[in-house]
Amino acid sequence: MDKVLEFQNVSLTWPDFVMKDITFSLDRGYIMGLVGYNGAGKTTLFRLMENQYKKYNGTILIDGFDCRTQEAKVKDITAFISDEQKFFFEENAITNAKLFSPYYSTWDMNLFQNYLDRFEIRSTTKIKDYSRGTYLKFQLAFAIAHHPLLYAMDEPTAGLDPVFRYDFLRIIQGIIADENASILISTHNTSDLDKIADYITMLENGSVLFSKDVESLSDEVQNNKNERMRFQVSSLFKKGRWN
Amino acid sequence: MRLSKYINLDINYRKSLINTDFKNLGIGCVGMFLFSSFLLNWSFHSMDHMVVFSIYLVCFTIAQAFYIYPLILVYEGGYSSVFQKYKNVPIDKRLFFRSKLILLTRFSLLFCIPVELFHLWGLDRTDTPYLSIVGFWPVITMALTLLAQYIYIRILARNFME
Numbered sequence: 001m002d003k004v005l006e007f008q009n010v011s012l013t014w015p016d017f018v019m020k021d022i023t024f025s026l027d028r029g030y031i032m033g034l035v036g037y038n039g040a041g042k043t044t045l046f047r048l049m050e051n052q053y054k055k056y057n058g059t060i061l062i063d064g065f066d067c068r069t070q071e072a073k074v075k076d077i078t079a080f081i082s083d084e085q086k087f088f089f090e091e092n093a094i095t096n097a098k099l100f101s102p103y104y105s106t107w108d109m110n111l112f113q114n115y116l117d118r119f120e121i122r123s124t125t126k127i128k129d130y131s132r133g134t135y136l137k138f139q140l141a142f143a144i145a146h147h148p149l150l151y152a153m154d155e156p157t158a159g160l161d162p163v164f165r166y167d168f169l170r171i172i173q174g175i176i177a178d179e180n181a182s183i184l185i186s187t188h189n190t191s192d193l194d195k196i197a198d199y200i201t202m203l204e205n206g207s208v209l210f211s212k213d214v215e216s217l218s219d220e221v222q223n224n225k226n227e228r229m230r231f232q233v234s235s236l237f238k239k240g241r242w243n
Numbered sequence: 244m245r246l247s248k249y250i251n252l253d254i255n256y257r258k259s260l261i262n263t264d265f266k267n268l269g270i271g272c273v274g275m276f277l278f279s280s281f282l283l284n285w286s287f288h289s290m291d292h293m294v295v296f297s298i299y300l301v302c303f304t305i306a307q308a309f310y311i312y313p314l315i316l317v318y319e320g321g322y323s324s325v326f327q328k329y330k331n332v333p334i335d336k337r338l339f340f341r342s343k344l345i346l347l348t349r350f351s352l353l354f355c356i357p358v359e360l361f362h363l364w365g366l367d368r369t370d371t372p373y374l375s376i377v378g379f380w381p382v383i384t385m386a387l388t389l390l391a392q393y394i395y396i397r398i399l400a401r402n403f404m405e
Contacts (some may be wrong), residue, residue, distance in 0.1 A: 050330070050331060052330070052402075054405065071336075072333045072334060072335055073333070074333075075331055075332060075333040075334075076333035080331045085319070086327070086328060086330070086331055087328065088317060088319075088328060089319045090317070090318065090319055095259065098259070099256055099259065100332055102248075102252055103244070103252075103329075103332050103333050103334050104332075104333060105333070128319070
């Protein structure tokens with residue numbers, strides 16, 4: 001199958017944190033949930049994809065492009081969605097789009113405007129006046145407008161109410177259907193993943209505990225083949241098919 | 244994307260800022276101050292060399308800062324580096340950085356040329372030879388302030404350029 005994201009033996013050593021031999025991949029058109037306790041290395045994984053940390057071993061490929069050596073190409077085909085203030089907060093949505101869009105190879109301003117309307121985001125409001133949920137929707141509209149192959153979302157639904165989370169999940173399922181893109185999403189709200197994820201990758205102390213499709217993971221847990229995995233999965237997924 | 248495109252995008256970005264008029268006014272004020280200094284120099288026929296040099300140094304630093312800061316700093320409650328805003332954007336980081344330096348250098352040269360001409364005219368009225376260090380003070384000051392600004396921009400972009 002066509003792999004959009006590949007982590008190949010990625011290792012990273014810091015004085016207080018070690019990431020060991022991270023290997024997993026994500027196929028085109030699928031959603032992968034990234035789970036793990038605080039400090040497991042989820043955000044570090046996203047930072048590695050963003051090329052914020054360069055001193056690591058192994059290779060990270062996005063659609064075959066190396067995150068370390070082909071950074072511009074990788075960022076052209078990837079949408080990073082997080083809480084970070086990476087837009088001009090004193091400007092409105094349209095100004096932000098005008099400032100950033102010339103750098104993208106496949107930017108579609110009409111599509112951006114359509115999604116702003118669809119998400120009911122006022123394009124004249126400054127970004128700093130958006131609520132948390134609106135900022136997330138704005139980021140999604142911005143991301144969709146440049147047709148990325150991969151959406152990398154670092155805890156996008158943290159601190160959002162259940163109704164908004166439901167809406168958000170519906171939107172990203174729509175993205176998969178319309179755009180044939182892939183999504184890597186980290187979250188602590190694992191009940192969300194229960195609804196949308198095709199694959200689950202679990203990190204524990206800087207290494208991959210497992211990376212499996214949900215059906216086989218569900219079977220393994222139900223059949224009690226792996227006690228440690230069952231304990232970890234059960235403790236993370238309080239409700240859902242794994243209990 | 245070519246360097247010229249990056250330069251044009253930077254110029255458009257600067258124009259899109261609401262407070263550009265204030266920055267231009269600042270540059271104008273510095274220019275007027277310098278011109279007044281020349282008039283004073285002309286009226287009294289002499290001015291202490293170190294005073295002139297210090298005036299150049301201060302004026303060049305302020306004028307360059309008025310020009311370049313909108314391109315490298317963004318105000319969001321406090322000032323932060325504009326480079327951080329572009330870390331997830333598909334840009335050639337070296338060209339992006341270079342375009343800002345080129346714009347700064349271009350502005351400094353445009354600012355320096357009239358100052359140098361006035362300076363040489365002023366030298367004519369004191370008995371200082373043209374071909375001396377004093378004769379090239381505006382150019383020397385421009386080079387020094389450019390270096391200082393370059394170091395500052397480099398520090399601002401250190402995480403971005405790594």
